[in-house]
Amino acid sequence: xxxxxxxxxxxxxxxxxxxxxxxxxxxxxxxxxxxxxxxxxxxxxxxxxxxxxxxxxxxxxxxxxxxxxxxxxxxxxxxxxxxxxxxxxxxxxxxxxxxxxxxxxxxxxxxxxxxxxxxxxxxxxxxxxxxxxxxxxxxxxxxxxxxxxxxxxxxxxxxxxxxxxxxxxxxxxxxxxxxxxxxxxxxxxxxxxxxxxxxxxxxxxxxxxxxxxxxxxxxxxxxxxxxxxxxxxxxxxxxxxxxxxxxxxxxxxxxxxxxxxxxxxxxxxxxxxxxxxxxxxxxxxxxxxxxxxxxxxxxxxxxxxxxxxxxxxxxxxxxxxxxxxx
Amino acid sequence: xxxxxxxxxxxxxxxxxxxxxxxxxxxxxxxxxxxxxxxxxxxxxxxxxxxxxxxxxxxxxxxxxxxxxxxxxxxxxxxxxxxxxxxxxxxxxxxxxxxxxxxxxxxxxxxxxxxxxxxxxxxxxxxxxxxxxxxxxxxxxxxxxxxxxxxxxxxxxxxxxxxxxxxxxxxxxxxxxxxxxxxxxxxxxxxxxxxxxxxxxxxxxxxxxxxxxxxxxxxxxxxxxxxxxxxxxxxxxxxxxxxxxxxxxxxxxxxxxxxxxxxxxxxxxxxxxxxxxxxxxxxxxxxxxxxxxxxxxxxxxxxxxxxxxxxxxxxxxxxxxxxxxxxxxxxxxxxxxxxxxxxxxxxxxxxxxxxx
Numbered sequence: 165x166x167x168x169x170x171x172x173x174x175x176x177x178x179x180x181x182x183x184x185x186x187x188x189x190x191x192x193x194x195x196x197x198x199x200x201x202x203x204x205x206x207x208x209x210x211x212x213x214x215x216x217x218x219x220x221x222x223x224x225x226x227x228x229x230x231x232x233x234x235x236x237x238x239x240x241x242x243x244x245x246x247x248x249x250x251x252x253x254x255x256x257x258x259x260x261x262x263x264x265x266x267x268x269x270x271x272x273x274x275x276x277x278x279x280x281x282x283x284x285x286x287x288x289x290x291x292x293x294x295x296x297x298x299x300x301x302x303x304x305x306x307x308x309x310x311x312x313x314x315x316x317x318x319x320x321x322x323x324x325x326x327x328x329x330x331x332x333x334x335x336x337x338x339x340x341x342x343x344x345x346x347x348x349x350x351x352x353x354x355x356x357x358x359x360x361x362x363x364x365x366x367x368x369x370x371x372x373x374x375x376x377x378x379x380x381x382x383x384x385x386x387x388x389x390x391x392x393x394x395x396x397x398x399x400x401x402x403x404x405x406x407x408x409x410x411x412x413x414x415x416x417x418x419x420x421x422x423x424x425x426x427x428x429x430x431x432x433x434x435x436x437x438x439x440x441x442x443x444x445x446x447x448x449x450x451x452x453x454x455x456x457x458x459x460x461x462x463x464x465x466x467x468x469x470x471x472x473x474x475x476x477x478x479x480x481x482x483x484x485x486x487x488x489x490x
Numbered sequence: 491x492x493x494x495x496x497x498x499x500x501x502x503x504x505x506x507x508x509x510x511x512x513x514x515x516x517x518x519x520x521x522x523x524x525x526x527x528x529x530x531x532x533x534x535x536x537x538x539x540x541x542x543x544x545x546x547x548x549x550x551x552x553x554x555x556x557x558x559x560x561x562x563x564x565x566x567x568x569x570x571x572x573x574x575x576x577x578x579x580x581x582x583x584x585x586x587x588x589x590x591x592x593x594x595x596x597x598x599x600x601x602x603x604x605x606x607x608x609x610x611x612x613x614x615x616x617x618x619x620x621x622x623x624x625x626x627x628x629x630x631x632x633x634x635x636x637x638x639x640x641x642x643x644x645x646x647x648x649x650x651x652x653x654x655x656x657x658x659x660x661x662x663x664x665x666x667x668x669x670x671x672x673x674x675x676x677x678x679x680x681x682x683x684x685x686x687x688x689x690x691x692x693x694x695x696x697x698x699x700x701x702x703x704x705x706x707x708x709x710x711x712x713x714x715x716x717x718x719x720x721x722x723x724x725x726x727x728x729x730x731x732x733x734x735x736x737x738x739x740x741x742x743x744x745x746x747x748x749x750x751x752x753x754x755x756x757x758x759x760x761x762x763x764x765x766x767x768x769x770x771x772x773x774x775x776x777x778x779x780x781x782x783x784x785x786x787x788x789x790x791x792x793x794x795x796x797x798x799x800x801x802x803x804x805x806x807x808x809x810x811x812x813x814x815x816x817x818x819x820x821x822x823x824x825x826x827x828x829x830x831x832x833x834x835x836x837x838x839x840x841x842x843x844x845x846x
Contacts (some may be wrong), residue, residue: 236699238670238692238693238697238699239696239697239698239699240692240693240694240695240697240698240699241693257544258645312719314828338702338703340705342705342706372615385675386807411519419669420708421708424706425670425671426700426702426704426706427699428702430702435702436705436706446670446671446672446708447672447696447697448569448571448572449541449568449569449570449571449572449671449672449673450570450571450572450672450673450674450677450696450697451567451571451672451696451697452571452574452575452593452594452595452596453593453596454595455695455697456571462580
């Protein structure tokens, strides 16, 4: 048995190694155990959620087999193909990202590079207020105020592009206030605060010396952003976009109210559609048997997708931070 | 130092003591729980399920408070499926369900325990529409099926004209309004179409695969709102919500061939003509009888025959007895119809089966 000597630290007296319970004072030991238990508890709960939902959705997977990715969702004839909802989730999340990311990154750059610090703080405060608005309020405002108003705009665009090859397929009729595009817009409003604040923090970590160097070499502001800010922060910004994507995919009540509840796969963005969280919220109350199992299965699929997106996001952000500090 | 330590200890102990006191007070007020003391009248009853019954249950609970102030009743809504699931897992003592008997894929979750069905109310589903200048629309099953499958797309279609001679039907496009959430109303409406229309292809369930051009609304109120705000819209809304939103409803052709408008009387007439099974399950949809409204549906209260305690059994007999007795008088002004008296008598007689 070798005795290992350790260096003296604030709570660790120097001397031969002793087991944990002897080395730390009681308060520290208790805190360590409580913190460990809490962390494990979170992990255990996550695992239990995954296990129990997979168990309850097993009936659906067994009954449908690969038909779970079919296009026909018809409870009356016991067909439960989820492709229409996966498509709806993907499309609305994509629209939300396309609309929100340029705006959010633009706001982040504005706040760090252009606006004087005194004005930046109130603007940050207002943006964060957007994040505080509850999802159901977005949904209610969307269906009662926004959808009827924007339907007129959709109608005029729809009749305008009707017949034109690509645009007609994207923006042509059928047109409805509650549609993929409206859901995408509402989701864009909801993810802007997250993406903005994360991007702003990432951009703020760019060393001033790089920025000043760029200016010294005669760069314009735009060239400085391209040359000094972007290489440092692109990893972090991509990570924050993916986190926003994860949120957009999982958003339930807002999507359920404004997406139109029509399980169809169509390229027409102004047509009503449906997404995974929306259909679960709408149809769970009266579902039983395979129907219920199918809805829980949709939840499992959504869970898996959002975990994958979040893991990729953390990996990119983590990798970028290492790169940045290297 | 001593003072600081005293302050710290106080700050730790006081919130804990306060919480303990509050929790103690809360639990003592729920002390009866569902196993009320001795000869009934006190305790708590919890129910959940059908949203069709929700307004009736809420009003009945309010009025019941003055009859038995010690018995607290709660009804949570949430849908018939949720109610049955809650009853199976003993979360509630009674469930509201628009479907009876229990669907075959749910029977196993009740673990063989006998469930009693108590019908509590009847209600018509209206075919409400918004068409300027038209107020006395007549429709029948096959035409309604064609409208809701988007086979008929304009109001002045010959099939609608054939049923409404002399009415000036405009050429407005038809907008279908239907439910975006799953619902017993959809289930019973589609059941009507299955029974009355050979051309209805979409089956019957709490969620239907509606045509892509249809508009979905959340709840009966959501559908009513779509109809109210869109010229040329038509949809199925239960009677209470249609009346509350001031919508016009169509007269529908019943099994006997007469066109009947939805009302409390026509719904009760439909219920008078049903085949009542021994366990008090039935379907009032597409009922025979000259004055029956063909799209009438019903809702039951489900509970276990054998209760875990005599207190709960007594409380249930008391509350359900009220729903079947004086509670029936509340129904017409809420937009429902009361049970026909023979059905009511049989339901009351079944109360004695509740045992512990």
